Amino acid sequence: xxxxxxxxxxxxxxxxxxxxxxxxxxxxxxxxxxxxxxxxxxxxxxxxxxxxxxxxxxxxxxxxxxxxxxxxxxxxxxxxxxxxxxxxxxxxxxxxxxxxxxxxxxxxxxxxxxxxxxxxxxxxxxxxxxxxxxxxxxxxxxxxxxxxxxxxxxxxxxxxxxxxxxxxxxxxxxxxxxxxxxxxxxxxxxxxxxxxxxxxxxxxxxxxxxxxxxxxxxxxxxxxxxxxxxxxxxxxxxxxxxxxxxxxxxxxxxxxxxxxxxxxxxxxxxxxxxxxxxxxxxxxxxxxxxxxxxxxxxxxxxxxxxxxxxxxxxxxxxxxxxxxxxxxxxxxxxxxxxxxxxxxxxxxxxxxxxxxxxxxxxx
Amino acid sequence: xxxxxxxxxxxxxxxxxxxxxxxxxxxxxxxxxxxxxxxxxxxxxxxxxxxxxxxxxxxxxxxxxxxxxxxxxxxxxxxxxxxxxxxxxxxxxxxxxxxxxxxxxxxxxxxxxxxxxxxxxxxxxxxxxxxxxxxxxxxxxxxxxxxxxxxxxxxxxxxxxxxxxxxxxxxxxxxxxxxxxxxxxxxxxxxxxxxxxxxxxxxxxxxxxxxxxxxxxxxxxxxxxxxxxxxxxxxxxxxxxxxxxxxxxxxxxxxxxxxxxxxxxxxxxxxxxxxxxxxxxxxxxxxxxxxxxxxxxxxxxxxxxxxxxxxxxxxxxxxxxxxxxxxxxxxxxxxxxxxxxxxxxxxxxxxxxxxxxxxxxxx
Ligand SMILES: CC(C)[C@H](C(=O)O)[C@@H](O)C(=O)O
Ligand SMILES: CC(C)[C@H](C(=O)O)[C@@H](O)C(=O)O
Numbered sequence: 001x002x003x004x005x006x007x008x009x010x011x012x013x014x015x016x017x018x019x020x021x022x023x024x025x026x027x028x029x030x031x032x033x034x035x036x037x038x039x040x041x042x043x044x045x046x047x048x049x050x051x052x053x054x055x056x057x058x059x060x061x062x063x064x065x066x067x068x069x070x071x072x073x074x075x076x077x078x079x080x081x082x083x084x085x086x087x088x089x090x091x092x093x094x095x096x097x098x099x100x101x102x103x104x105x106x107x108x109x110x111x112x113x114x115x116x117x118x119x120x121x122x123x124x125x126x127x128x129x130x131x132x133x134x135x136x137x138x139x140x141x142x143x144x145x146x147x148x149x150x151x152x153x154x155x156x157x158x159x160x161x162x163x164x165x166x167x168x169x170x171x172x173x174x175x176x177x178x179x180x181x182x183x184x185x186x187x188x189x190x191x192x193x194x195x196x197x198x199x200x201x202x203x204x205x206x207x208x209x210x211x212x213x214x215x216x217x218x219x220x221x222x223x224x225x226x227x228x229x230x231x232x233x234x235x236x237x238x239x240x241x242x243x244x245x246x247x248x249x250x251x252x253x254x255x256x257x258x259x260x261x262x263x264x265x266x267x268x269x270x271x272x273x274x275x276x277x278x279x280x281x282x283x284x285x286x287x288x289x290x291x292x293x294x295x296x297x298x299x300x301x302x303x304x305x306x307x308x309x310x311x312x313x314x315x316x317x318x319x320x321x322x323x324x325x326x327x328x329x330x331x332x333x334x335x336x337x338x339x340x341x342x343x344x345x346x347x348x349x350x351x352x353x354x355x356x357x358x359x360x361x362x363x
Numbered sequence: 364x365x366x367x368x369x370x371x372x373x374x375x376x377x378x379x380x381x382x383x384x385x386x387x388x389x390x391x392x393x394x395x396x397x398x399x400x401x402x403x404x405x406x407x408x409x410x411x412x413x414x415x416x417x418x419x420x421x422x423x424x425x426x427x428x429x430x431x432x433x434x435x436x437x438x439x440x441x442x443x444x445x446x447x448x449x450x451x452x453x454x455x456x457x458x459x460x461x462x463x464x465x466x467x468x469x470x471x472x473x474x475x476x477x478x479x480x481x482x483x484x485x486x487x488x489x490x491x492x493x494x495x496x497x498x499x500x501x502x503x504x505x506x507x508x509x510x511x512x513x514x515x516x517x518x519x520x521x522x523x524x525x526x527x528x529x530x531x532x533x534x535x536x537x538x539x540x541x542x543x544x545x546x547x548x549x550x551x552x553x554x555x556x557x558x559x560x561x562x563x564x565x566x567x568x569x570x571x572x573x574x575x576x577x578x579x580x581x582x583x584x585x586x587x588x589x590x591x592x593x594x595x596x597x598x599x600x601x602x603x604x605x606x607x608x609x610x611x612x613x614x615x616x617x618x619x620x621x622x623x624x625x626x627x628x629x630x631x632x633x634x635x636x637x638x639x640x641x642x643x644x645x646x647x648x649x650x651x652x653x654x655x656x657x658x659x660x661x662x663x664x665x666x667x668x669x670x671x672x673x674x675x676x677x678x679x680x681x682x683x684x685x686x687x688x689x690x691x692x693x694x695x696x697x698x699x700x701x702x703x704x705x706x707x708x709x710x711x712x713x714x715x716x717x718x719x720x721x722x723x724x725x726x
Contacts, residue, residue, distance in 0.1 A: 090562045120600050125483050141504070141530055147565045157533030163569030164531040167504055170520030197613070199453045202510040206526030229620040230650075236599060236624050237483050250560070254617060257592040261599050287593075 005037040005315045008067035010044040010060065010096075013089060014288025015298035015350075016073025022300035022354030023071060023307040026327075029358045030320050037315075040067075045075025045089035055092040061099055064281075069314035070096065071307060072283040077290055093283075097137050101275040103173070104180045105135040105252065107285065109239075109259040109269050114333045118264030118341055121239070126262065128240035132188070133259050134181040135252025136174075137273060140203075141167040142249045167203045169248065174207050178214040180274070181246035185221045191243040193224045195231040195251055207248060232258055260285070265340045267299030270306035272313050280314045282306035296349035299338040304328055304357055327360035334360075368400040368678045371430035373407040373423065373459075376452060377651025378661035378713075379436025385663035385717030386434060386670040389690075392721045393683050400678075403430075408438025408452035408651075418455040424462055427644075432677035433459065434670060435646040440653055456646075460500050464638040466536070467543045468498040468615065470648065472602075472622040472632050477696045481627030481704055484602070489625065491603035495551070496622050497544040498615025499537075500636060503566075504530040505612045530566045532611065537570050541577040543637070544609035548584045551606055556587045558594040558610040558618065570611060595621055623648070628703045630662030633669035635676050643677045645669035659712035662701040667691055667720055690723035697723075 009024065011017040024039055042060040043051045052059075055075070064070050075089040085091075096102070111119055111129040119126035141147075144166030152162035178194075185192040194211045196204035208225055215223040226234070228251045234241060235258050247255055260269045266286040273281040284302035292298045305328060312321035332341075336356040339347040348356070372387070374380040387402055405423040406414045415422075418438070427433050438452040448454075459465070474482055474492040482489035504510075507529030515525035541557075548555040557574045559567035571588055578586040589597070591614045597604060598621050610618055623629045634648040647665035655661045668691060675684035695704075699719040702710040711719070 085562075085568070088562070094563075120485060120488050121483055122485055142563055144527070149565060149569060152531075152533040155533070157535045160534045161569060162531055162533040163564075163566040164507070164529060165564050165566050166527060167530055168515075168525055168527040170515040170518070170525040171523045172520045197616075199448075199451070200457075200505050201526075201528050202512060203526040203528050205448070206512060206524060229616050232595070232617050232621045233624045233629060236621060251617075253560075253592050254595050254614075258595045258599060258621070261596045266596060 005069070006067045007037055007039045007310070008064045008070045009039045009041045010064070010070060011041065011073040012045040012075040012092070012288070013047055013077050014074055014290045014293040016045075016075070016288060018293070018296070018298050018350050019284060019300040019303035020071065020073045022350060023303045025354050026304050026324060026357055026361070027307055029361050030323070033320060033323070035317060035320055044072070044092045046077045046080050048092065049080065049087070049089065055087065055089050056095040061095070064096060064100060067279070069279060069310045070100070070281040071310060072096070072281050073303070074284065074286065074288040076288050094142070096281060097273060098143070100279065100281065102273040102281055103136060103138040104177055104274045105137045105256065105271050106180075106184070106274060107133045107135070107256045107260065107269055107271045109133070109263060111263055112329055112333070115264070119262055120264065121262060125238065125240070129262060131239065131242040131245060131259060132184060133245045133247070133252065133256045134177065134184060135247055135256055136177040136249050138249070139169050139173045140249035141165045144168040167201065169203050169207055171206065171210055174210040175214055178211045178246065181244055182214060182218040182221055185244040186218060189243040190220055191222050191224070193226055193231070193242060193245050195226050195228050195245060195247040195255065197228050197251070198225070199227060203248075211246065228255070231255060235259060235262070256285070265299060267302050267338065267340050268305070270302045270309055272309040274313060278314050280310065282310040296351060297339050298350050299340050300350050300354050301328060301332070304354070323361055324357070327357045327362070330360040331356040368432070369430045370400055370402045370673070371427045371433045372402045372404045373427070373433060374404065374436040375408040375438040375455070375651070376410055376440050377437055377653045377656040379438070379651060381656070381659070381661050381713050382647060382663040382666035383434065383436045385713060386666045388717050389667050389687060389720055389724070390670055392724050393686070396683060396686075398680060398683055407435070407455045409440045409443050411455065412443065412450070412452065418450065418452050419458040424458070427459060427463060431642060432673045433463075433644040434673060435459070435644050436666070437647065437649065437651040439651050457505070459644060460636060461506070463642065463644065465636040465644055466499060466501040467540055467637045468500045468619065468634050469543075469547070469637060470496045470498070470619045470623065470632055470634045472496070472626060474626055475692060475696070478627070482625055483627065484625060488601065488603070492625060494602065494605040494608060494622060495547060496608045496610070496615060496619045497540065497547060498610055498619055499540040499612050501612070502532050502536045503612035504528045507531040530564065532566050532570055534569065534573055537573040538577055541574045541609065544607055545577060545581040545584050548607040549581060553583055554585050554587070554606040556589055556594070556605060556608050558589050558591050558608060558614055560591050560614070561588070562590060574609065591618070594618060598622060598625070619648070628662060630665050630701065630703050631668070633665045633672055635672040637676060641677050643673065645673040659714055660702050661713050662703050663713050663717050664691055664695070667717070686724055687720070690720045690725070693723040694719040
């Protein structure tokens with residue numbers, strides 16, 4: 001990308017704006033390496049409800065569409081929990097995924113040997129972990145129709161109120177996300193684990209069949225299937241066994257967060273949300289942590305790593321992505337820690353953590 | 364229960380028969396304390412497919428119905444994976460849950476201070492864990508109709524093959540499992556955490572509303588709601604915060620196993636499957652571990668603990684349940700370990716582990 005990169009910055013609620021500021025500070029520091037970009041802000045989530053009456057206003061969506069990449073903070077706050085579901089802050093991220101055609105969420109979870117002490121796992125179990133979770137992001141019970149409330153049509157509870165949703169995947173949807181995961185496994189160790197619940201779900205049986213079929217195009221990748229319950233057991237007991245994990249939207253929501261916390265904080269790994277082209281949305285992928293908001297206490301590392309993923313996947317600057325990742329690792333290894341990582345030791349604030357990364361960029 | 368307890372013994376496949384034998388040995392040793400029982404065996408799972416052509420033969424179901432309690436081993440083996448879903452070994456456990464009206468699975472996960480070294484978690488995180496997972500076992504996407512395969516009705520993949528399932532809960536179904544969990548929380552520390560995904564699922568919105576409503580009958584219980592992704596994060600990072608966890612069938616499948624592995628092995632905690640009356644099904648709740656079958660290597664502890672749960676909940680002998688649990692704890696604390704627990708240390712076999720528990724019954 002020779003022309004200027006256009007980044008849409010959607011900071012959102014809670015700690016969103018604070019962590020975004022640190023990521024932008026790191027990107028600014030890369031200007032001296034010839035990286036030029038524009039960063040245009042727009043409201044999203046609760047902030048957009050307050051300002052414009054909608055969690056994903058048309059102007060915000062238009063800006064996102066015209067950008068090369070979206071850098072996303074976090075959305076949601078308890079005060080909006082009483083709104084009807086279609087009006088809540090979370091609709092912003094669900095809407096962006098749908099409108100930008102982002103059907104793959106990719107999260108890398110690595111625990112460098114020097115940082116196993118941060119993991120909730122015993123050091124021997126945490127060491128050597130370097131896995132990717134590839135989560136389908138557009139289908140499944142998230143978006144399947146119909147869903148809602150109705151009188152129970154039959155059975156012992158007939159006539160009572162019933163909540164219901166439709167879980168579903170079409171063949172083509174499984175096929176395109178499977179290709180993303182197989183290509184990734186090919187570039188990495190050549191091992192792919194597809195997670196489903198095909199002993200119970202018809203949706204999973206189609207999933208398993210299609211993934212197996214796509215696998216025929218990748219003879220160098222060793223494909224394994226695991227049930228979701230067994231996958232979470234293995235993720236906790238021997239996560240270093242995994243390389244690439246491929247899974248559906250709902251299981252992926254749970255498994256990506258289970259994998260993320262193995263690093264010691266959901267404030268560490270970031271997510272790339274990708275579609276067919278090079279455009280992507282990049283986020284820390286944790287919540288708004290309202291209790292920390294405005295207190296210079298949030299961990300900006302995941303948001304800084306999200307910026308690195310953006311450089312790698314949407315802005316064609318993998319060289320700078322490496323620079324940012326290495327500076328971030330270095331800061332952590334030097335013992336710079338926000339409160340979520342510090343335990344009983346001394347901690348630094350959000351801004352100081354951002355400064356510590358900038359100081360190690362070697363620019 | 365003054366008359367003789369009638370136990371239906373369904374050992375099943377793989378390591379099932381071996382671990383069941385150890386549990387029966389422990390029950391036999393309680394005869395000297397005035398515990399009288401009959402144990403009648405019947406085939407189930409793959410063993411029943413081989414013998415009688417069906418994973419849950421009518422004779423087996425009839426025996427289970429007439430019993431005070433079912434002691435269940437494990438079912439399933441790779442050789443049956445090519446059968447159509449309704450004929451597979453797993454249908455036996457799904458059928459027993461349905462036919463016996465077992466709508467609640469209750470799993471207790473405790474890590475005694477002396478056994479934190481077995482946990483995959485750092486000792487400080489594992490210590491103090493003592494939680495119960497209450498999982499709804501009859502509804503949800505497991506049994507909701509319709510499910511199957513069809514041409515995708517609409518959207519960008521219209522006409523392609525689509526796998527689909529129906530997620531659903533009726534009000535009364537949520538109400539009865541919520542009461543089980545609230546009563547349990549009342550008897551324990553008075554804290555209940557209900558897990559759902561109400562930011563995405565209509566089924567979860569009804570779930571949350573009904574659980575909140577049932578909570579009004581239990582003013583002494585403090586109710587909290589967590590999204591499933593946040594629940595698994597907390598389960599891995601600070602499990603000692605939980606007391607009683609209440610959740611739906613699918614989330615419960617994943618969360619019970621995530622909780623179980625925190626003890627160090629899914630071969631340790633057991634499950635009680637309960638309905639409206641005192642009849643229950645008791646199981647280790649892990650798989651058939653075909654690689655260990657017939658080798659005197661499986662861990663019988665969960666199956667022995669299942670027998671203790673049976674004494675407590677179906678056979679009105681909580682005194683003997685305590686005796687068995689204490690003997691089991693004592694064996695583990697004395698360092699008696701099957702291979703799954705031993706790491707690089709010396710291990711004993713399945714039978715020797717059973718003997719070690721019997722030796723500590725103090726009978
Ligand atoms: C906010 C919520 C709808 C979302 C999800 O469940 O997908 C979140 O948990 C995530 O993983 O990005
Ligand atoms: C065997 C399978 C159908 C079952 C389930 O998913 O419920 C198992 O995983 C369990 O938890 O008992």
